[in-house]
Amino acid sequence: MSEIALATKPIQKILFGSPGTGKSYKVREIANNSLQIQWNEQTKSLENTIKTVFHPEYTYADFVGKLLPQTIGSSVIYKFYQGHFLRALGLAYKHLVNNNNENVLLVIDELNRGNAAAIFGPIFQLLDRETDNWSTYDINLSQLEIVALLGSMGYDAQTTDKNIQVDGSNFDVFCKMTKMNLEMSDNQDGLRVLENLTSQRISIPRNLSIIATINTSDESIYYLDSAFKRRWDWEYVDVPGYGIEKIKDIAIEGRDEKWVSFVNKLNDFIKVNHHLIRRIEDKQIGVWFLKSEDNQVTKESIENKLMFYLWDSVFPRDRRPLEDLLSKGDKQSMKLITYSDFIALSDDFIDAIISCEWLTF
Numbered sequence: 001m002s003e004i005a006l007a008t009k010p011i012q013k014i015l016f017g018s019p020g021t022g023k024s025y026k027v028r029e030i031a032n033n034s035l036q037i038q039w040n041e042q043t044k045s046l047e048n049t050i051k052t053v054f055h056p057e058y059t060y061a062d063f064v065g066k067l068l069p070q071t072i073g074s075s076v077i078y079k080f081y082q083g084h085f086l087r088a089l090g091l092a093y094k095h096l097v098n099n100n101n102e103n104v105l106l107v108i109d110e111l112n113r114g115n116a117a118a119i120f121g122p123i124f125q126l127l128d129r130e131t132d133n134w135s136t137y138d139i140n141l142s143q144l145e146i147v148a149l150l151g152s153m154g155y156d157a158q159t160t161d162k163n164i165q166v167d168g169s170n171f172d173v174f175c176k177m178t179k180m181n182l183e184m185s186d187n188q189d190g191l192r193v194l195e196n197l198t199s200q201r202i203s204i205p206r207n208l209s210i211i212a213t214i215n216t217s218d219e220s221i222y223y224l225d226s227a228f229k230r231r232w233d234w235e236y237v238d239v240p241g242y243g244i245e246k247i248k249d250i251a252i253e254g255r256d257e258k259w260v261s262f263v264n265k266l267n268d269f270i271k272v273n274h275h276l277i278r279r280i281e282d283k284q285i286g287v288w289f290l291k292s293e294d295n296q297v298t299k300e301s302i303e304n305k306l307m308f309y310l311w312d313s314v315f316p317r318d319r320r321p322l323e324d325l326l327s328k329g330d331k332q333s334m335k336l337i338t339y340s341d342f343i344a345l346s347d348d349f350i351d352a353i354i355s356c357e358w359l360t361f
Contacts, residue, residue: 008034009133010103011209013233014111016216018282019309020289022242023213026235027107029242035103035209048091051107052084054114056222060121065148082148085123090152092208093197096189097153097182104208111212112221117228126204127231133206138196146200216282217313239267241286253296257354262297263287265353270314272358273321283314302350303343311339325352 011034015023031037031046038047045051052063064083069076082090088106095102117124128136141149147164150157155174157166164171175198182190189205196202212232240263250259267284274280289309290301315322319336326345327334336342342349352358 010129010206011035011105011211011233012127012129012231013210013235014212014214014229015235015237016214017237017241018239018284018286019215019217020241021237021239021286022288023215023237024109025243025246025288026237027211027213030211031105035105037103037105046105046107048095048102049105049107050084050088050091051109053109054111054116054119056114058114058119060119063119064121064123065145067144080144080148082152086145086149087152088208089202089204090149090154092205093149093193094153095207096193096205097178097187099185099187099190101207106208106210108210108212110215112214112224115222116224117222120228124228124231126202129204134192135203138201138203141200141202143200146197149202150197216279237286239284239286240264241288244287247287247292250292250295250297252302252350252354253298255350255354257350259290259292259297260287262350262353263289265356268356269321269325269353269358273315276318276321277314285309299346299350303346307343307346307349308339311342322349325349325358328352328357 011030013030015026017023028039028046031049032039037049039045040047052058062083063085065080065086066083067078067080070079085106088104092104095104120127122139125137125139126135130136143159143164147157147159150164150166155166156168157164159165166174169177175194178194179191182194189207193205240260244260248258248260251257252259252262263285270277270284271280277283285306290297290305293301310322311319322342323334323336326336326348
């Protein structure tokens, strides 16, 4: 299985689309089918996977590592904590040194909610890959970062006044012994990892994949420049979304209408009013936009999340489409002044979308 795992090239991809289209499920499928990374039912997570979420306060230090104070008794010491990238890199390096050839996946959700260029910093240079699927370039790390990386690989590593100690030995001795073992087993990838560590440099190895997701409807986002975008493959996850077969029997609470059918009709309603909506493609929703309870999508979740999304993000400047929908085309009989006016008519809203009478307005 481990030989099969590295038979394909690593993945460096951004999944993008409207909210609720099942991008997280798509990540799981790619991990399983392309990288042989299995879903663990006990932990409810992918094996060999490090996951993070970017946000406006997330920094390079969170991504790579940072020095933080730690209180032990009456003393304060400083400890370097590995960031998500360093943890994923260490796990990938560990597999190569141990010659088990397992793939590792770094998942970044909400990539564009953080300042990706600043978060990646010099790691941006590592995104270019050669034909052997390793990074084209490498970058320097500080001694603290190297020690943290060794820790991520499973070694007991720490700094002293003059050197790095690994598993009780000086770093030079550790490197010599490790090199002998790797040469005996003709482990070329492991030797390459060791060469990086010896020179206090890193590159992304062939067994480390990175998949990021983007919700294109998010308004408060950071711009991704063209140089950053070029380093990735892009895949659009279309509405109504991925994994529909998993929820095809879910219905609207108190109605026979299936949730998948309702979402399709709602997206058609949004598209019919495209002339009043900026970036229409981003404003549609996927079938995973709302979660079900007891095989039903509740009226409460429709009121609190779906209707608010329509009010706040889809029709924030012009309520006429919603007014026309609820008045069944009688443009003089309905006026929505506040959001409470809208959700007070939630039953009428649900029934109006289901009926598709708005197609004749």
